[in-house]
Every structure is written in structure tokens, then in C-alpha cells.
Amino acid sequence: EIVLTQSPGTLSLSPGERATLSCRASQSVSSGYLAWYQQKPGQAPRLLIYGASRRATGIPDRFSGSGSGTDFTLTISGLEPEDFAVYYCQQYGRSYDTFGQGTKLEI
């Protein structure tokens, strides 16, 4: 099983700033099968990024993903008030889909 470790656990920033979230895998994630999700309180997760760097439909271009192998990054350029939420990474390249423990992005 691939273990995903996200850092930091909590990130405190202000609107307009740049957020950099990290996701490190215990083994190489095959073919870059790494996704990022945003979750707000009381809501289901929302797919942001898949294939490590591809934005899902309707996702603003201030969200970008990068990385390969075992190290991946989600960058949010110019934080908007609605971006403050919890973010999860997920690997989907193996049978056992696994999620990171999440990063809380707070004001």
C-alpha cells in the first residue's frame, strides 16, 4: 500500500497570497496517477487536479499541480476567500486508492 504524507498539516495565509501544499508518497506513484481534492465543511470533496498536473473541468487556473515519482505539489496562486478549505491528495494508480491525511488551509 502506498502511504501519502501531506505537509504542512495546517497552513495559515491571507487572501492574495500563494499557497504551496506538499504530498509525498512512500513509493513511486505510477504514471503520475495523483489527484488533489478540495473539501469544505459539510460538503463532498471536489476534484481539482488529476494526472498530477491536469486541472479538472471548471477549476480556475490559479490552481496548479506539479511533481512526479514520490513528490507532488499543489499551488494556489492568489488565494481567494473561497479557497480556504481542506485539501487532500490521492493516488489512484494501484487497486487500493489511498488518500493523504489532508492539509487545512486557513485564513
Added chain:
Amino acid sequence: EVQLVESGGGLVQPGRSLRLSCTTSGFTFGDYAISWVRQAPGKGLQWVGFLTSKSLGATTEYAASVKGRFTISRDDSKSIAYLQMNGLNTDDTGVYYCTRGVGAPFDYWGQGTLVTVSS
């Protein structure tokens, strides 16, 4: 419009059973695997299991924590997937989401249904 709607959650005593449903619309249900993901109160997301389409053999896989207790099934004629949960314990408390796909990003999710295991 793709929609997934979970139902069947509620309060259940430890050791008892519960069946969740995932009613879908807006896509060809039979062509997709269905996965279940849960979230304990205040915690992160945990993959529960999946069931592939019949064309891929209706294969199932489960997380170790639920294997032997939970079973995923599907009724392609009704576009509904089920999560049968037996031998529930307090660690199974949480919101249960159904999503479509496996080995692919989860592009659509239901709103979730809350399962509370307590005496």
C-alpha cells in the same frame, strides 16, 4: 447532469447491519466502477472499496478494515450500487460517499450519508 445520491444511513447499534444505497443518473451506470469512501467525524478521507463494471468482471476490493464485513453490489438495471455493512463497530461511524470509477480520479461524488454506530 451526473448525479450520485447516497441514502440509508442512520443510527445503528454495534454488531448490527446497515445497507447504503447509491442512486445514480446522468451517465451509463453499467460502464463504470463504483467506489465508496468514508470520513470519520473530523477526520480525513478513507477509501472503503470498489466494484468494477460487469464487463471487467464485477471485481471487488476492500480496505483491510472492512474486508469480510462489507460487501459492495450493483443493480445495473436500476443504476444503483449498494454497500452492505455487517458487524458494525464504533470505528465505522462517519459519512459515507459513493463515487464513480476506480484506477481513475473521482470526478463525481454524492453528498454523503451519515452512519452512526452507537449503543
